Amino acid sequence: MSTNERSLVQQIWDFFCSLKLTISLLITLAITSIIGTIIPQFPNIDERYWATISATKRALYEKLGFFDMYHSWWFLALLALFTINLIACSIKRLPHVFKFVSEPATTLSEMQQKIFPSRDFKLASSLEESKDRLAAFLGAEFAKPVITKVDHQYHLFAQKNPWCRLGVYVVHFSIVVIFVGAIIGNLFGYKGFVAIVEGETINAIQARSGKTIPLGFEVRCDQFTVTFYDAPGGGPSGMPKEFKSILTLTENGKEIPDYKHVRLVVNEPLTYKGITFYQSSYGPASDPTAFFFSVTNRSSGASEQIALRPGAQTKLSDGRSASIVDLTDNPGEGLVATLRVTGSGEPQFFRVYKEQPSLDDLRGDRLIFTFTGTDAKMYTGLQVNKDPGVWVVWTGCIMMCLGLCIAFFMSHKRVWIVLSPGHARIFGNASKNQPAFQDEFEALAEKLHNQNI
Amino acid sequence: MLSAKLFNITTIFYMASTLAFFIYLAGRNQKVGLSGSVLAWIGFAIHTVATGLRWKESYDIGLGHAPLSNLYESVVFFAWSIVLIFGIIDAKYKYRVIGVFVMPFALLGMTWAQLYLPADINPLMPALQSNWLTYHVITCFLGYAAFAVACGVSIMYLIKVQSEEKATDAAGGILSLFPPTKVLDDLNYKAIMVGFPLLTLGIITGAAWANYAWGTYWSWDPKETWSLIVWFVYAAFLHARFTKGWVGRRAAWLSIIGFAATIFCYLGVNLLLSGLHSYGGL
Numbered sequence: 001m002s003t004n005e006r007s008l009v010q011q012i013w014d015f016f017c018s019l020k021l022t023i024s025l026l027i028t029l030a031i032t033s034i035i036g037t038i039i040p041q042f043p044n045i046d047e048r049y050w051a052t053i054s055a056t057k058r059a060l061y062e063k064l065g066f067f068d069m070y071h072s073w074w075f076l077a078l079l080a081l082f083t084i085n086l087i088a089c090s091i092k093r094l095p096h097v098f099k100f101v102s103e104p105a106t107t108l109s110e111m112q113q114k115i116f117p118s119r120d121f122k123l124a125s126s127l128e129e130s131k132d133r134l135a136a137f138l139g140a141e142f143a144k145p146v147i148t149k150v151d152h153q154y155h156l157f158a159q160k161n162p163w164c165r166l167g168v169y170v171v172h173f174s175i176v177v178i179f180v181g182a183i184i185g186n187l188f189g190y191k192g193f194v195a196i197v198e199g200e201t202i203n204a205i206q207a208r209s210g211k212t213i214p215l216g217f218e219v220r221c222d223q224f225t226v227t228f229y230d231a232p233g234g235g236p237s238g239m240p241k242e243f244k245s246i247l248t249l250t251e252n253g254k255e256i257p258d259y260k261h262v263r264l265v266v267n268e269p270l271t272y273k274g275i276t277f278y279q280s281s282y283g284p285a286s287d288p289t290a291f292f293f294s295v296t297n298r299s300s301g302a303s304e305q306i307a308l309r310p311g312a313q314t315k316l317s318d319g320r321s322a323s324i325v326d327l328t329d330n331p332g333e334g335l336v337a338t339l340r341v342t343g344s345g346e347p348q349f350f351r352v353y354k355e356q357p358s359l360d361d362l363r364g365d366r367l368i369f370t371f372t373g374t375d376a377k378m379y380t381g382l383q384v385n386k387d388p389g390v391w392v393v394w395t396g397c398i399m400m401c402l403g404l405c406i407a408f409f410m411s412h413k414r415v416w417i418v419l420s421p422g423h424a425r426i427f428g429n430a431s432k433n434q435p436a437f438q439d440e441f442e443a444l445a446e447k448l449h450n451q452n453i
Numbered sequence: 454m455l456s457a458k459l460f461n462i463t464t465i466f467y468m469a470s471t472l473a474f475f476i477y478l479a480g481r482n483q484k485v486g487l488s489g490s491v492l493a494w495i496g497f498a499i500h501t502v503a504t505g506l507r508w509k510e511s512y513d514i515g516l517g518h519a520p521l522s523n524l525y526e527s528v529v530f531f532a533w534s535i536v537l538i539f540g541i542i543d544a545k546y547k548y549r550v551i552g553v554f555v556m557p558f559a560l561l562g563m564t565w566a567q568l569y570l571p572a573d574i575n576p577l578m579p580a581l582q583s584n585w586l587t588y589h590v591i592t593c594f595l596g597y598a599a600f601a602v603a604c605g606v607s608i609m610y611l612i613k614v615q616s617e618e619k620a621t622d623a624a625g626g627i628l629s630l631f632p633p634t635k636v637l638d639d640l641n642y643k644a645i646m647v648g649f650p651l652l653t654l655g656i657i658t659g660a661a662w663a664n665y666a667w668g669t670y671w672s673w674d675p676k677e678t679w680s681l682i683v684w685f686v687y688a689a690f691l692h693a694r695f696t697k698g699w700v701g702r703r704a705a706w707l708s709i710i711g712f713a714a715t716i717f718c719y720l721g722v723n724l725l726l727s728g729l730h731s732y733g734g735l
Contacts, residue, residue: 019696023689030685030714037675037726070673182671191669229576242579266579267666278668279579385668393670397657404650 016088107155119445156417167406177396184389196221238331245380281381288374459503466496474552521590525570532562534598554605585662593655599648604712607705610637679718686711
């Protein structure tokens, strides 16, 4: 390899290792990321949006990938460059740091003796005796020392938390781990959606890519219910409190233990065979054809269940007949049925509130109506995901938190004592938080000073 | 509600504290400076009690959730976090004058919340009914508060450096109270060293929660993206400290830009952009 070639390779290597590249990339990523928060992103683009921008603008944005910018080639290239930079920096610096940690400087150079904070003290005993006493002192007060003899001097070296110098590399590595997890999820997983009508069973879902994916098992929606918060004045408000699906999973028609009539609500997903179901939406699947009421006889207390169908009369226990003439569903009121009861006299019209079961009692009639429900079916909308990389991502996240704590809040502390006949000098150095270490070092030196060594 | 009254009293204490700090800056009377800190601490104590009370009141009316669920509650908690971080720095480093540049942030938050934001306790929509809400909001806002303090300190740094370069004694009176630039630079770094892991944890808890609620830990929603932008800026700041030509002034500017991005991530996204965090808007 000629010197020119080497210098070119060297230059490229230096470029990828440089901190200036890191800072430029971080700032570039920060600035370019703004684009996707201002321009609507696929697939959440409202049709009306296209009318607000000109055709040339649209063509330009499309060419630049602005409508799906976080997956555009140039943004992914930036992330790739960022990762290469991260790895290159670590490869360059890690061996040096690793050597520093595994083979510490047990003796102090002249240079270090000049710059590290230090304190002098006299020795009362012989060099050998003092050395042993000082070693015991350091072992008890700081950390067990390594003793090296240099000419007529002894160098005692002790250190705490040397490995915390690796914390920053843990953080860097964790970013790579998170990326790997995300890539695994993209390659081997999918995101999809399925709507199941109450009482029905599905065995495949629709992926976001449009593909139909068989699950390998079946999911039945036994029931779907939604409850609402009470409005300030009583009655239900329009704000859902909980929506809940009751699901049963089967495999080739056979029930699976622990997966019969399981509850699925928002924030409590259900996982089977690596596939996770999330409660995400709901809606009506069919209009009601029958309305159910419980009718209680005021004097006898006996009650019967009746079903009313629009356009039909239903006989009641006292000989009269009832029919349903209107139904409303308003926020704050819930379902309200208007009933007509006909007997020998004038027909009676009255309203029965589903959400206020005791209200019909006040009407004073010999029969009390309670609106119990309808045969309308709901569908439950489930987000269905498979992401085998998610655990890799969480591992990366935990590594990042631990790495940050180590890198920011722990410090590699080193203490040396250099003994010459008659006197000694203690030196200290910390990788971080010098003022705090200064106090610790002063206290140690003071303690040493008060000892008779 | 009693808690609402206590929040008003808190605001008055923060106002008095800010005022005392400004008088301290002008007159350099140590007692006035001390009173600024004491007022901030009393305000903080009342603030804490009021927050606990609001929590209890939400149970009394049958809703029962931590007071961290809408814009009003988050602004109030943000102010609480700022005073907490300032209090710790004040107790540890004794540079009282930092209060002049930090307490106004807390005062601004409380005033805005008390005067303009709807303070009702609302029921939680299903997606918010999770313990992650508490972890996520607390880590994020403690991080934001640390960045607010770093921003205040950076402004002081820039003022101080400017005056030192000009070497004018005219402003020397007030500026003599400022800690040395080296200390300001160090405090800036320390505050971000606290804020950055908290922000990271905030983003991670948010991702974990999103994964529980919606099945995706990351969807490039504007809020997520902006939190990442903030993360990028402070990551750049942390690396700038080891790079020639980026220490000092540029680092201080990065810290200020970082806080501006933080505020946009917190308020701008909710008020100007749409997305998954829409319940945090007005």
